[in-house]
Amino acid sequence: MPPSAQDIMLIGGIPALISFQVQRAVFRGVFVGLNAEVDFFASTVAGLAPQGEAALRSFFKLCQRNQRSPLRLSEGGQQNYLLEELYEQMVEPARRCGIDLYDVVREQVRTFQPTHIETAPAILLSL
Numbered sequence: 001m002p003p004s005a006q007d008i009m010l011i012g013g014i015p016a017l018i019s020f021q022v023q024r025a026v027f028r029g030v031f032v033g034l035n036a037e038v039d040f041f042a043s044t045v046a047g048l049a050p051q052g053e054a055a056l057r058s059f060f061k062l063c064q065r066n067q068r069s070p071l072r073l074s075e076g077g078q079q080n081y082l083l084e085e086l087y088e089q090m091v092e093p094a095r096r097c098g099i100d101l102y103d104v105v106r107e108q109v110r111t112f113q114p115t116h117i118e119t120a121p122a123i124l125l126s127l
Contacts, residue, residue, distance in 0.1 A: 016029040034070055
């Protein structure tokens with residue numbers, strides 16, 4: 001069954017909106033909160049996690065090489081990152097699913113570092 005319009009996958013602590021592309025019969029993930037559009041595709045929902053991880057690592061390397069932040073600033077002149085606002089919107093729905101969002105994000109970010117061999121698993125939330 002295809003994910004709903006509100007399905008979000010957390011990979012490396014970064015949320016990605018998940019959709020099903022009917023014409024191509026593939027699932028698509030698009031990371032949100034980044035300073036560029038980073039998307040990834042897979043034929044199954046389970047296949048999204050490794051594809052998303054590879055896309056995110058590639059994007060982070062590109063940002064590092066170009067010496068720019070991978071995160072998008074909030075609109076409205078505030079000095080916050082958009083990612084912080086997204087987390088605020090996700091906390092309560094995640095809690096209702098029995099998930100402490102910030103614990104998951106911390107663990108994913110910690111294990112997503114280049115020095116770790118195994119990363120924390122991606123999670124899929126239906127909000």
